[in-house]
Amino acid sequence: MKRTAITAAVLGLIISAAAAPVSAQAIVSSPVRFGIMGGATIPLSDLSDEAKTGWNAGALVTIGVPLVPVSFRIDGQWHQMNGKDFSTLGGAGGSSQFPDFRIIDGTANVVYTFGAALPTKFYVIGGVGAYNERVHDPVADVSASSTKFGLNAGVGFKFQLTGFATFIEARYHNVIHGSEIGDVSTGNAKSLQFLPISVGITF
Numbered sequence: 001m002k003r004t005a006i007t008a009a010v011l012g013l014i015i016s017a018a019a020a021p022v023s024a025q026a027i028v029s030s031p032v033r034f035g036i037m038g039g040a041t042i043p044l045s046d047l048s049d050e051a052k053t054g055w056n057a058g059a060l061v062t063i064g065v066p067l068v069p070v071s072f073r074i075d076g077q078w079h080q081m082n083g084k085d086f087s088t089l090g091g092a093g094g095s096s097q098f099p100d101f102r103i104i105d106g107t108a109n110v111v112y113t114f115g116a117a118l119p120t121k122f123y124v125i126g127g128v129g130a131y132n133e134r135v136h137d138p139v140a141d142v143s144a145s146s147t148k149f150g151l152n153a154g155v156g157f158k159f160q161l162t163g164f165a166t167f168i169e170a171r172y173h174n175v176i177h178g179s180e181i182g183d184v185s186t187g188n189a190k191s192l193q194f195l196p197i198s199v200g201i202t203f
Contacts, residue, residue, distance in 0.1 A: 037200025044193040050098040054081030079103040099135040126153035150175035164203040
């Protein structure tokens with residue numbers, strides 16, 4: 001009887017010790033977390049014909065209860081892509097450049113995390129946002145801008161550390177009627193698509 005009681009007590013201590021990190025994390029983790037991110041932005045579809053792969057930088061706020069898989073994220077990113085060069089003299093040596101692209105987005109997203117209690121988590125993210133697009137012709141020094149709406153969706157991996165977390169994610173953005181930047185006279189413009197791949201930290 002005494003041996004059974006001792007065994008039960010030892011097992012209870014082991015289970016408590018194993019659960020302590022998760023419980024402690026749940027207690028000390030704030031429901032609101034801030035973060036920064038940055039990486040490469042890859043132009044897709046028609047945009048890839050005119051723009052080179054560029055860079056992005058941004059900030060985010062995540063709202064969610066620890067250990068609950070569904071959370072909400074508001075973020076903003078600056079994307080910069082230089083225009084590609086193209087021949088103007090039929091291959092006779094002349095060249096010019098497509099306009100440079102700058103996109104600033106603000107998005108509201110839902111995040112679903114798989115294995116929320118694990119230190120390494122896989123998540124999916126998606127939402128809607130507003131996109132301020134600007135093109136600048138470096139040759140003529142002329143710019144045009146417009147703000148339009150779009151959708152985004154992606155996947156990521158999050159690595160939970162003590163007091164903070166790091167992540168890497170890829171998100172597909174589709175700006176509706178966004179390819180004719182600065183043109184507000186028509187609603188028939190094609191969508192503008194790009195894929196930022198970012199790494200970041202939340203705390």
